[in-house]
Amino acid sequence: MSDEIDLDTQVGAESSDVLSAELREALDGLRDEIRSRFPVRQRAPVETIDWMALAQQIQRRLSTLGMSERSGEVDEFGMDEIVLRRARPLLDLLYERYWRVDLHGIDRLPDTSPCLLVANRSGLLPYDGLMVSHAIWRRRANQRPRFMVADWLITLPFVQPFLAQLGGVRACRENAERLIRSGASVLVFPEGQKGAAKVFRERYRLKRFGRGGVVRVALETRVPIVPIGIVGAEEAHPILFKWHAPARAAGLPFLPVTPTFPLFGPFGFLPLPTKWVIRIGEPISIDHLAPDAASDELLISRMNEDLRSKVQTLIDTGLSDRGSVWE
């Protein structure tokens, strides 16, 4: 029984094998026939890139790129706390290692009340303002004097945004008075552009202090004037002579020719690593003067000259104390 069944199934399997092979062949033929008659366009698998999503992603990256290094709010003169915090290591490096700044007489500065700091100007770029402001801020965390910058520099493209973020303000009476009234100390350079444009042989000889605008601001706002002498900064950019012709085309007052600029191109703009000494002098109080003293031209001119000689004395002390330009 079992044999028979075995045989039977074997035969059956054999015949069905043949049959299914024939059938498969016929089916394959039919399929080929169908395929050849009705060709199906084979689509190659395409890697789909979502361009819109990619573009949006890039846009988001680009638009937030600039925001990481600045804050959404600035103070009313454009100083940006986040930019300052990020610039602090660089400013510290310049302060401690590059110019090895010494600060004398920080105790003479009024503790909290605003004052008008008056210093000698040097160099085309306002490194001196940055350094004095940084020096005072390192010792007095609640005070960061705003430094005033000449017109042509504060409107110079590419320089202007950075200066404003680091605390630079265009030098004019309205700005100085507004800053002092808001409780900030202001660092001014009454020599103005004449100071920045001093050639090397005129270094540390103070130019005229404007027309007494500094004294006038102090009298208007009733704050003390603090003279400051900066020694070293005037050798950082030793201007050999001024070149006027090419500067006029670029809208600059003049083109300084230093030992390194324009010889080494943009690298020539790097200041020399001279040794700096910042001396803060005794504050000049104006409390004893009557409120209407601001209209006394002779008094203002006398005070202005007095202030100039005080800054000059501070510079001269610094010069006689130091050994060399580099030490």
Added chain:
Amino acid sequence: MNSPGVIAITGLGSFLGSSLVKRLLQRSPDIRIVGLDLRRPFRLDPLVQFHTVDLTEPTSDSRVAEVLAEERAEVVVHTAFRSEPTADREMDHELETIGSLHVMNACAAAKVKRLVVSSSTMLYGPWPDNPNFLTEQHPLRGHPGSHSVSNRVQVELLLEKWRLRNPDTELTVLRNCWIFGPSYSDHVVRYFSRPIVPKLMGYDPLMQFIHEDDCVHALETATLNRHPGVFNVVGRGVLPLSTILRVAGKRILSMPSPILYRMTDYPSQGQTGDPPEGFYDYLRYLWVADGQRGWDAFGEPIYTTREAWMSFISTRRMRRYR
């Protein structure tokens, strides 16, 4: 607040004019408002008495004076100024300067109590030697390249002369900075609503905006109360241009100034007029105004510069995504 009497508003179709009407009627429906414009605004409130006046016509001064006398108007609010630039210099001068002169003369003839004129802090002009905050005493130096700004400066000079000749009429001039908000639109707003915003390379001035609600509020307060003088109507706080654009997630196209000026000169001298001539100078130098006097008179603005800007971009976003 003393009862203001009849209020006449020129330029009823302008944003400031129509918003002022809405505000005044919300405050009290008893206020009598007379509206003057070139054509009747769409969906004008029936409480408003409307008169058709074309300020560019030579005899419009007597026509306005007639209307003012007939309606016994006591306060005139002059807001008939263009918010859109036009390449038609002559037309611009006719409407802005001569039209304002007509209104001034009509006010003098009708002996109104108060004249309120809307002006702009753009008239101080973008100058490299501007102080960071321009007070109302600062001279209006305008922009020599922009005829619309020059015309508005002329209006202010005429107003100053008019004030001296008519000491009995209180004159209030409201100089507002660039307005932003959910519904306001002009060429400045259009510039800032582009997805890619062209900007001068290397310049990043501080900008100052005011929200439309604060601007209309100041106008309303000046209309209803005695505030003679000139006021800057600005928001608190300033923001650098690049921060403004980045906060909104805009892409910035920084271009060197000579190229950008050349690119925009030709279209603006042609009929497109967008942006107007000299516009990019306003994105180059400072022209931020000191708003203390205005805040003292009209109250603290609700929106700061940043909040006005955020209010504007958030409504734009909602509109785009529905």
